[in-house]
């Protein structure tokens with residue numbers, strides 16, 4: 001069991017250089033687009049120019065006739081899926097929708113929707129061939145916002161989608177096709193009584209833009225359909241096993257006939273779980289007998305992958321005279337994109353998770369619109385919810401003239417608090433993050449100066465457990481080959497190796513971690529849900545313990561003593577009259593018997609959840625509405641920081657993304673439903689010139705469900721920034737921003753509206 | 764299709780000739796023809812800096828350079844930064860400061876940093892941030908990258924001092 005009081009770890013908490021580091025700073029590391037194979041063909045994908053249209057016909061004959069073109073594929077080459085649902089690791093998926101997203105069947109549902117694909121001798125020929133494919137479209141009116149899509153009589157995207165109830169929601173009496181795919185309802189206590197007791201009630205409506213995960217590496221896949229019917233795929237993915245399963249199900253071939261090799265991955269943030277390219281590359285390979293590589297261009301990444309939903313959120317909070325929250329009501333509608341599956345359910349569960357509120361109700365809607373099918377993005381659904389609820393909390397504090405820190409401490413969730421959707425928190429560290437902010441240097445030094453303001457906000461994310469496998473082989477020189485199935489996006493090879501080394505009492509440099517393909521390691525769920533250091537960590541600890549047991553029994557045999565007299569601690573094996581270091585023992589055992597191979601799995605443990613509280617100072621330019629971040633401090637309950645530098649890095653990265661989401665990122669659509677800023681220049685991620693240093697405070701409240709107290713750290717840091725910045729803007733400029741992003745023109749408009757007589761902003 | 768051209772360059776100190784179509788970018792030729800895949804493509808239109816290399820001593824986004832323009836040029840890519848098997852100060856600092864997470868932006872950042880430090884061996888934080896603003900990183904929030912650059916500059920200055 002973890003003991004937070006000055007643990008005496010040897011490896012955990014140190015900052016070794018990551019094992020894959022040298023290859024990554026010398027350009028040797030192989031990412032998906034770097035795959036080279038004999039006879040490799042280049043693939044390219046034709047994408048819809050319409051946001052919503054029926055496909056009348058596709059004529060590929062001219063493309064096929066172009067010299068250098070080896071094959072053309074359309075949805076006709078994909079097997080029929082019927083209406084089956086398949087469990088794909090992170091929930092069940094309608095296979096017809098997944099298939100139609102990979103190559104459009106009878107309709108295109110967003111601009112950029114894949115329609116056909118070509119394999120050719122090189123990328124230039126493939127791209128020329130795309131221009132020769134004739135698609136006859138019947139354009140339909142695009143539906144671009146949740147408000148439009150939910151309106152009675154709105155154009156329908158999918159005629160096989162009917163509203164499914166979830167939580168306490170009731171099924172509709174008649175089930176006719178709808179753009180609303182799911183209706184969530186969660187309730188706790190008695191809402192009316194709660195609001196009756198409230199002295200102060202604030203209700204606001206928030207509007208959120210669609211944003212993208214913005215990983216720098218575009219999606220890619222290389223596939224080879226072997227003559228024996230087996231399929232090999234090399235790709236950048238957050239989950240090789242889910243990519244394998246999705247690919248196999250889409251092609252309707254046995255799962256084990258597909259082997260996915262996860263290449264190095266250039267960022268994912270949730271957006272590289274769903275497959276787009278592998279089945280298409282596989283079909284082209286089947287037709288040609290040669291390997292086919294497809295790499296998306298940046299416009300395709302924006303227009304056809306990613307985004308995380310925009311939408312509308314309404315929040316109403318009531319507090320009593322003493323500043324205790326007594327009632328909370330929320331209504332969330334998130335864009336699902338073309339097919340059902342927005343994270344609005346998670347948004348509903350997260351929205352009030354930071355607060356212990358006796359009476360609450362949350363209603364959520366998953367709404368199809370003519371945008372790319374939304375995907376997970378770092379704490380999916382929670383950032384939008386935090387923006388809304390934290391802003392209203394700040395307004396309540398302003399009304400009550402209560403210090404926001406005190407108010408939060410008074411109402412904070414802690415062990416035993418029941419979330420509105422049911423679960424009860426075990427040991428969690430929200431209060432500790434609030435205290436850490438209160439004790440920080442930042443908190444104690446006022447922002448000072450005109451047009452400056454400060455904002456504080458908290459956030460919550462579940463963190464998941466799921467399944468992982470690890471095997472470990474001890475070599476004759478006492479070094480260990482550690483094989484895992486979790487793609488390493490941000491240094492997890494090292495955080496896993498460190499837990500293994502700590503358990504076995506050996507130096508982390510003696511552990512050589514490798515991420516293996518799906519034939520070479522046991523089943524492992526996605527790198528997502530902030531689960532790898534937690535769950536794959538448990539598997540690594542189990543593998544180390546397995547090896548320790550083997551070492552003890554082998555030493556007992558070797559020394560001819562009873563096993564219970566053999567003791568292994570800190571890398572040294574002892575028994576009465578005997579002593580050997582790990583390396584000495586291993587060298588001897590190597591000469592005398594079987595190889596030493598350990599295995600470990602995880603799957604039962606679940607995480608307690610992660611909380612963060614952030615503090616930000618901003619300056620608002622009153623002439624332009626531009627917001628500059630002056631100072632940023634992020635306190636987070638990280639359980640136990642295995643490698644503090646990479647824990648800090650997760651926090652800083654999440655904050656950076658949160659700042660971009662807050663201040664400038666958004667999909668701009670014209671009235672034809674066409675994205676007008678599908679480049680990095682126009683979409684504009686934060687650059688290093690936009691950001692200050694980001695100060696992380698690691699609060700360590702060990703998670704009791706992990707042997708070293710690990711808590712996932714990757715996702716929650718993105719939740720508080722938009723809210724904290726909105727609150728800081730309110731203080732700096734006296735305007736309450738209820739729309740994301742808080743781009744200069746919007747902030748300026750709010751400032752101008754306030755200064756117009758009789759047009760004051762709500763306070 | 765236009766006729767292919769022969770282009771003669773020096774890449775990482777080696778005289779290198781390649782055959783290319785006029786429409787091919789230098790990035791495409793480096794990666795696909797010469798298999799120097801350390802240079803990455805994030806956008807293909809000059810927006811992200813992942814494809815940054817040095818061309819005649821200046822940093823360029825190689826996705827915006829046509830391969831034929833490299834005739835006679837002296838090119839340096841990420842593969843040519845380490846001295847033999849010894850990392851240089853910038854590479855070492857990126858490792859020590861944990862300045863990479865996924866690593867896809869790292870080659871571009873290292874090449875841009877090499878150019879910065881050649882121009883300005885003692886940059887301020889502000890100067891670092893300004894010079895690297897054309898390189899996007901989505902993972903790190905830049906904090907550790909900026910620290911790594913400052914630390915590499917320091918180390919390089921100390922080495923230069925010691926050599927005097």
Ligand code: FES
Nearest residue numbers: 805807809812826
């Ligand atoms: S690939 Fe050249 S700048 Fe992005």
Ligand code: FES
Nearest residue numbers: 864865900901902
């Ligand atoms: S480390 Fe991933 S983009 Fe920079």
